[in-house]
Amino acid sequence: MLIVQKYGGTSVGTLERIDEVAKRVIKTKDAGNDVVVIVSAMSGVTNKLIEYAEYFDKNPSEREYDMLLSAGERVTSSLLAIALTAKGYPSVAFSGRQAGIKTDDFHTKSKIEVIDPVAIQNALKDGKIVVVAGFQGVNKNGDVTTLGRGGSDLSAVAIAGALKADLCEIYTDVDGVYTTDPRIEPKAKKLDKVSYDEMLELASLGAKVLLNRSVELAKKLNINLVTRSSFNEHEGTLITGENSMEGVIISGIALDRNQARVGIRDIEDKPGVAAKIFKKLSQKEINVDMIIQNVGKNGVANLSFTVPQNELDKAVSALNNLGENLNVESDSDIVKVSIVGIGMKSHSGIASTAFETLANNGINIQMISTSEIRISVIVDAKYGELAVRLFHDAYGLNA
Amino acid sequence: MLIVQKYGGTSVGTLERIDEVAKRVIKTKDAGNDVVVIVSAMSGVTNKLIEYAEYFDKNPSEREYDMLLSAGERVTSSLLAIALTAKGYPSVAFSGRQAGIKTDDFHTKSKIEVIDPVAIQNALKDGKIVVVAGFQGVNKNGDVTTLGRGGSDLSAVAIAGALKADLCEIYTDVDGVYTTDPRIEPKAKKLDKVSYDEMLELASLGAKVLLNRSVELAKKLNINLVTRSSFNEHEGTLITGENSMEGVIISGIALDRNQARVGIRDIEDKPGVAAKIFKKLSQKEINVDMIIQNVGKNGVANLSFTVPQNELDKAVSALNNLGENLNVESDSDIVKVSIVGIGMKSHSGIASTAFETLANNGINIQMISTSEIRISVIVDAKYGELAVRLFHDAYGLNA
Incomplete structure (x- = not known):
């Protein structure tokens, strides 16, 4: 299978965590899969860079702001590729540009226009694990753009679509989608499976696992999404188009x-x-x-x-x-x-x-x-x- | 005049220092000059990134190592461009790639092969101050490369050459080139002027202001170099080809x-x-x-x-x-x-x-x-x- 995995900020929040992520990626690779990994910035880094920019200007020039913020994901992707290679799994880190992610011109909230997956595909053909810096792309001038909130999830789903991946796993620090907020109802249970449309309603109503734009894109591209935790081995929640159950089901x-x-x-x-x-x-x-x-x-x-x-x-x-x-x-x-x-x-x-x-x-x-x-x-x-x-x-x- | 200024790690070591650098750049611009600024990573940042990489591998994969380290200069260049723009001086930040710096394939110690200065020239024509991330370029595959020790100085000299700049100022935390190490001989005096060849001898013999490869390149391109401090207003030392004095002069x-x-x-x-x-x-x-x-x-x-x-x-x-x-x-x-x-x-x-x-x-x-x-x-x-x-x-x- 071709599997796209995305790891969020807390999942790569420390060097030890990046090491854990490397092990998980290797496990997926060892199971016979091709793996493309999308990473966020280490938790705290993006906020620190935002603070830096706002020291000079509450409304910093957006083109430079994007170049600034994109550094966070570049660092994580380089480090994870170094970690994987060190463990004997040849790996290559790509920036958004190198991964072929072309966006429109709207700095700080760009939309992905097209992905040219050739560089990723060539690296996969060479047997490499590909690590992509999330959240970023380039516009037609070659300027770095960023995708706004939830941008790395979006990178992952769009890359999964361009590669026709079999699965796109979104790793966070929660186990998946729950029937309701467990802090309100301790009996809340993790859902094994939920449809795109249900997820859209749940997400827009406060379940913060995935932002709507990523789920909408997954629906449009018909990508099987799994949201799960990188801190344990629990199965996550599959978000998909099909739903084999008959009749009405209350999911949450x-x-x-x-x-x-x-x-x-x-x-x-x-x-x-x-x-x-x-x-x-x-x-x-x-x-x-x-x-x-x-x-x-x-x-x-x-x-x-x-x-x-x-x-x-x-x-x-x-x-x-x-x-x-x-x-x-x-x-x-x-x-x-x-x-x-x-x-x-x-x-x-x-x-x-x-x-x-x-x-x-x-x-x-x-x-x-x-x-x-x-x-x-x-x-x-x-x-x-x-x-x-x-x-x-x-x-x-x-x- | 067209002036290239390069600011080293301590000169941009804090947000306050970047603000000071912005003021100095603006002063140069206000004097009627076109200004291109090359910046290093904030002091400490590169070492931290090296530590990160070595956590995973004492000999990290070099392509990814270069991508990792290049993030430091990208951050500084973005921040300085944001600071300048905030002060009413439209400014644009360029990565090594965007500045047209093409290098060979030797990751971690690349040589600059050619600089295509069109993007910088166009931005200058638009009246902008151009800020370039030092120390980095791209090879023919579009992979980020770094230039090794003293790489940002080299970026500055090479860009000055490609732009046929009138002057290339290298800002550090020392006032210039001295007749000898002032810690050894308190009577040591700053030189107003020194030839490329003398500087090469002084540099290779322990005067750590400039590395030889930058001076050699300045000599080859016939760039007037000035090394001076960003922490005061003292005139620095001009390093140049001509030497108007007659006869023998002991410079240091x-x-x-x-x-x-x-x-x-x-x-x-x-x-x-x-x-x-x-x-x-x-x-x-x-x-x-x-x-x-x-x-x-x-x-x-x-x-x-x-x-x-x-x-x-x-x-x-x-x-x-x-x-x-x-x-x-x-x-x-x-x-x-x-x-x-x-x-x-x-x-x-x-x-x-x-x-x-x-x-x-x-x-x-x-x-x-x-x-x-x-x-x-x-x-x-x-x-x-x-x-x-x-x-x-x-x-x-x-x-």
């Missing part, structure tokens, strides 16, 4: 504390007001999530929607400056609890279980939204963790 | 403690024995310096020569294994004291002053060698510093 319960509710009461029920509101919010690049509108008796409506907490002030101020004399109120003391699983919409019982469970425990549902694979409810912040535990039990995840 | 006294003497007594005076000895030493890559042979009465000769102290054991063992049953003795308790200055050979008084000075002070000369611009004597190690001080006075350098 997610808690999102970064939510705030904006309410606008007594809006005149004339066409165009709601449109004007959301156009304004969109112009201000505010991410609106759930929206509820109730039309009342007297031709007036109540409108509610949620935004990320750190965009709340901007949203309220945008609405107050709209010139419509709106009656705006806001509440950041709420959370979103989500039940994620495939085939949900065709099973109305799923929703009724949620309502019943909360009602039986005196928890009021402020807002609801549903998708193909998710039901989310907005509740008072103080009930958030309780709701997670109740759902975890109600949907049989404690078993 | 150098002390080389890294010398050992090998003596071979009672060699049969038959043709070929000496040739055999030096051929063997050359095969073993031992650097033989001074050679003296005295032919005695009975057809036997005494041969003496000097080698660097750290090659003494290798030299003695090579001779003992030559199969000629040689009577080999060695002495590492010696030093070489050299008087350096132009036009020396045509002034026999220079040599006689040296002999007289030492004789008057009871110092025995074990060996002597002379060149166009240098007289060197080997004396007992214990007399080394005294000899330096005596010469410094005798040749009028105390004045």
Whole structure:
């Protein structure tokens, strides 16, 4: 098999850890696989480099900022290749450029445009282990670019795609994807398998194992992703397109504390007001999530929607400056609890279980939204963790 | 003018120091010059990276070792460009590759083959200050190479040559080239000007301001070099081809403690024995310096020569294994004291002053060698510093 492995910052956080990673890579190679390894910077290094840059400028020139930050991953990749070669496994370190990763021009948050995998393929043909500096590429001018948050995961998935790898393993310091946050519900269990779409919902709702852009790319390229720990031998969680199980499965319960509710009461029920509101919010690049509108008796409506907490002030101020004399109120003391699983919409019982469970425990549902694979409810912040535990039990995840 | 400035490790050793360097660069720019800056790694960084590599392998794979070490200069160049841009002086950081520095394939000690200065020239045309990561280039495969000890100086001189710069300033933590080591003779004075050839003798004899390969390249490319301190505003020392002074000038006294003497007594005076000895030493890559042979009465000769102290054991063992049953003795308790200055050979008084000075002070000369611009004597190690001080006075350098 051709296996791509990515090791995050804590996995390569010390020289001893890099040595451990080398052993794991060798084990994979010894099992008869071709191996391409993508590495992050040693934990702490990127933050130190950011501090350095910000000593001179809070908004440092972006082209140079990218060149600066890319040094961290270059160091790790060189060291791992040296470690592997020292152990008798010829290895070569590639920068993003040398690995053929071509990006667009948007420094500090570039997108990968294309990967030319020839150099990697030639090194593999020579029997070498290839170690690639994650998080980085080059634009058409040959300037170093970086891929933004979660960039090394993205490097790994994109390289796996370009090489048509059989598997892309993402190593972190957690064992995989859990049915919910084990700090909230100790009975939370690691999932053996989850679909791309479920993972997307779980990731966007607070499971921090993988960022959405990596999962989206894996889905698009149809890459089998495994997320697992480099600190033990436990099997991780396979994230894949297929799902052999029949019917509905609840894969997890997610808690999102970064939510705030904006309410606008007594809006005149004339066409165009709601449109004007959301156009304004969109112009201000505010991410609106759930929206509820109730039309009342007297031709007036109540409108509610949620935004990320750190965009709340901007949203309220945008609405107050709209010139419509709106009656705006806001509440950041709420959370979103989500039940994620495939085939949900065709099973109305799923929703009724949620309502019943909360009602039986005196928890009021402020807002609801549903998708193909998710039901989310907005509740008072103080009930958030309780709701997670109740759902975890109600949907049989404690078993 | 077009000025190339190179700042060494201590000059960019902290963020505060990089800020000071930025101010100095800006002063040069504000005076109406185009400026290209070459930087070393922050002091300590390269050693730390070497330690990291040696944790895995005392002889790390060289290609990866070069990629690893090159990260240090990339960080400094990015930071300085960020600092300059933040102060309102648009600046661009280039890696060795981006600066067009093409080298041969000898990792860890590459030679610069050619510099394509177009990218630097275009950036200068745009009014930018160009900051280049020193010590590094790329080979024809696009792999990062490093230039070995003194590599950043070499980057600076080579770039100055490719750009036909008017001046190449090498900034360190010393004020320039001195008539001798001020720790030995407090009356030592900084030289305003010295020729390439004198500098070559002074450098090879222990004045550690500049390594010979940089001076040799400056001479070849006819680059006016200035070595000065980045920690004060003192004028430095100009190293140049021309020398407007007439006649003989003693520019300095150098002390080389890294010398050992090998003596071979009672060699049969038959043709070929000496040739055999030096051929063997050359095969073993031992650097033989001074050679003296005295032919005695009975057809036997005494041969003496000097080698660097750290090659003494290798030299003695090579001779003992030559199969000629040689009577080999060695002495590492010696030093070489050299008087350096132009036009020396045509002034026999220079040599006689040296002999007289030492004789008057009871110092025995074990060996002597002379060149166009240098007289060197080997004396007992214990007399080394005294000899330096005596010469410094005798040749009028105390004045």
